[in-house]
Amino acid sequence: MATVTSYGAARVVTGSCHLLQLEDHTKILIDCGMFQGKEHERNREKFDFDPALIDYLFITHAHLDHIGRIPKLIKEGFHGTIYTTEATRDLAEIILLDSAKIMKEDYLTQYRKAQRRGKEGSVPEPLYTEEDVEETFNLPWHYCTYDESVEINDILHITLRNAGHILGAAFIEIDYIEAQTKQRIVFSGDIGNNSHIVLPDLSTCHSSNYLYIESTYGDREHKALKGSIEEFKEVIRSTINNWGNVLIPSFAVERTQEILCILKEMFDKGELPQCKIFLDSPMATRASEVYKKHSKMLIPKCQTFKKKEGSIFDFENFIFTLSVEESKQINEVERRAIIIAGSGMCTGGRILHHFKNRLWNRKNALIFVGYQANGTLGRTIVNGARSIHIYGEEIMINTSIHTINGFSAHADQSHLLSWIKKIDGLQKIYLIHGEEEKQVVFKDAIDRVLDNRAHIVKENELIHL
Structure with missing residues (x-):
């Protein structure tokens, strides 16, 4: 039976990182983002899984809370293939290099201050360096085009569709075979607000058995x-x-x-x-x-x-x-x-x-x-x-x-509900990427309006699909 464990963006907004393990033991990581705000110290913690055993990394989009720990993942052993859009790859290079630069500058500043106190040994090294970022882009990257089904192996296919969030952002439809039956799980990444300022509208997701959906603004409606x-x-x-x-x-x-x-x-x-x-x-x-x-x-x-x-x-x-x-x-x-x-x-x-x-x-x-x-x-x-x-x-x-x-580049409650309504075959909806009090409101709205049982995902919770 396939399982999903969320190692970030569970009852918090940042640090997106979800591990999908299929019946044949294929391990797929969906995003590997940085924790931000009051959660930022968690970035230094070791991963709760072995990066060397991850076969594939799927990236929904290039925001730091979805990609910010990828160089750390590689430093700790990941050597698989990365799947995303070409635009996401191009933005990721810019954002990760900038992240490494900022961490280096912060480290040098703190080191100089500590040196004056004779405590330079107390300053932790940067999470990763610009050289580590360069190693990230030496791995094999496979660029997906929106709406194109990509065969990864005999039992695993993925399709990336426009998420309407930032350039290159995608929600990912993952099709896999389990007990000779086709199953589909969708990871929304961050869903856009149909702003029409720069990007086209969010694409429709027509069907899925399981949905992992962001809930950043699941408790409210945006101003027009x-x-x-x-x-x-x-x-x-x-x-x-x-x-x-x-x-x-x-x-x-x-x-x-x-x-x-x-x-x-x-x-x-x-x-x-x-x-x-x-x-x-x-x-x-x-x-x-x-x-x-x-x-x-x-x-x-x-x-x-x-x-x-x-x-x-x-x-x-x-x-x-x-x-x-x-x-x-x-x-x-x-x-x-x-x-x-x-x-x-x-x-x-x-x-x-x-x-x-x-x-x-x-x-x-x-x-x-x-x-x-x-x-x-x-x-x-x-x-x-x-x-x-x-x-x-x-x-x-x-x-x-x-x-x-x-x-906001995130959909509000009505946009999220409208998008979910169009998905046929949903058995379960899992709420991620949101503050817990907002997720409670969103869960109630889903259960009331869509007659689906939504579940608020906990950190490190093993979910059997």
């Missing part, structure tokens, strides 16, 4: 996207017209490209006041190039931009700042600037420098356009902190704070 875009535009216009600056902590992949697309449309329609727009994120800049490379996966509007102008996101007064020196020069722009920088949850990156220089100014605005996990600086600010500590200084928060949830 149209209203969220109008709210975003109004904050931009009012702040810039008041000679202030707008700070936008943004995830390098998808959210940044959506924001750039909205700003480009505002510029084209004459809705954007005179200002300078800075994308102060080398990783987001590189990710935008991947979007350009895979532009055929985007909605027609983005493809038209590329055909007409050779670029999807560029427009007048839009500036990429790659070097540290270029980033510092943004400080010289005292007013009428829009600054987009990572990290999206404010756990590091260049956004912290802009916080230090601008959060105290009442004319400025801070717009959160993405999920802020428990334990992150972003969640602290969203929860109403009046000051924060950055680089040894207390910074007062006087700028206006705006949380615009309609941009």
